Amino acid sequence: MDYNREYYTNGIVQLDAAKQLMRLMPRQADSVLDVGCGSGKVAHLIYEHILPNFMLAIDSSAEMINQARLLHPDSKVMFSHQKIEQFVSNQSFDLITSNSSFQWFQNYDASINALKNALNPRGVFVLQTPYKQNWCPQVSVLINEFFTRYYPELGQCFTLPCMHFDDPEQYADLFESKNFTTASLVTRNFEYRFTGDDFRKFFMSGAYKVYTHEKSYSVAIPDRFAEDLERFVSQKVINQSVFAVTISRVLACFKPHI
Numbered sequence: 396m397d398y399n400r401e402y403y404t405n406g407i408v409q410l411d412a413a414k415q416l417m418r419l420m421p422r423q424a425d426s427v428l429d430v431g432c433g434s435g436k437v438a439h440l441i442y443e444h445i446l447p448n449f450m451l452a453i454d455s456s457a458e459m460i461n462q463a464r465l466l467h468p469d470s471k472v473m474f475s476h477q478k479i480e481q482f483v484s485n486q487s488f489d490l491i492t493s494n495s496s497f498q499w500f501q502n503y504d505a506s507i508n509a510l511k512n513a514l515n516p517r518g519v520f521v522l523q524t525p526y527k528q529n530w531c532p533q534v535s536v537l538i539n540e541f542f543t544r545y546y547p548e549l550g551q552c553f554t555l556p557c558m559h560f561d562d563p564e565q566y567a568d569l570f571e572s573k574n575f576t577t578a579s580l581v582t583r584n585f586e587y588r589f590t591g592d593d594f595r596k597f598f599m600s601g602a603y604k605v606y607t608h609e610k611s612y613s614v615a616i617p618d619r620f621a622e623d624l625e626r627f628v629s630q631k632v633i634n635q636s637v638f639a640v641t642i643s644r645v646l647a648c649f650k651p652h653i
């Protein structure tokens with residue numbers, strides 16, 4: 396499985412959540428920055444919605460940016476391989492978006508400072524990110540079965556590598572401590588009855604990365620682990636036709652103090 400190459404078709408929930416996030420975006424913005432744009436599907440959705448004069452989309456993964464350029468050769472969105480933590484620009488942006496990427500940022504102080512510096516003082520930052528440590532109970536059940544059957548010791552060494560506050564207000568507190576005002580903050584549960592194939596796509600778009608990430612474990616991951624996990628999920632989807640899944644997300648809009 397190639398996470399970066401397959402993300403474009405696998406990111407089902409991220410796309411649905413982005414459609415909800417667009418409700419928090421201003422209808423007009425001259426300049427837009429999308430942070431953690433992945434292979435660019437959501438960035439284009441945002442572009443089509445706002446039609447800005449200038450849009451930059453950055454991602455810390457060179458492979459994702461390559462995919463974005465490959466899949467959208469005539470794009471009006473400028474794709475750039477950059478980490479938000481080190482982002483500096485002469486341009487200030489009216490709108491900055493982060494859809495399903497914030498949880499992966501490695502340094503929140505540096506990231507939020509960079510966002511603030513890049514934002515027009517009258518601009519807005521909109522965020523969609525998972526919350527709750529147990530972000531999808533059905534995935535937890537599945538993964539517990541996998542660990543118990545095949546990797547019981549490794550399972551004991553797992554910790555979530557990305558930020559998922561359990562209380563949505565903690566996102567407001569974080570941004571308010573960095574001189575932002577919370578203009579709106581809502582939580583949404585996304586409910587699905589996935590077919591086996593769509594469940595596999597959904598799993599590969601997020602959970603797979605979480606559970607195969609070296610930072611998720613206090614010990615080294617065995618060589619065959621990722622392959623075994625993928626085979627386990629593929630086997631499950633052959634044996635079960637419907638997967639009822641609930642995913643919790645927080646959607647928020649923050650404005651810098653003027």
Ligand SMILES: C[S@@+](CC[C@H](N)C(=O)[O-])C[C@H]1O[C@@H](n2cnc3c(N)ncnc32)[C@H](O)[C@@H]1O
Pocket residue numbers: 406409410413430431432433434435436437453454455456459477478479480493494495496499500501600
């Ligand atoms: C789940 S994908 C989301 C992609 C897209 N925004 C979407 O909604 O489909 C998360 C992306 O964030 C990127 N990312 C993670 N940390 C980042 C950072 N510090 N700076 C910029 N991008 C980052 C990852 O490389 C990945 O492509």
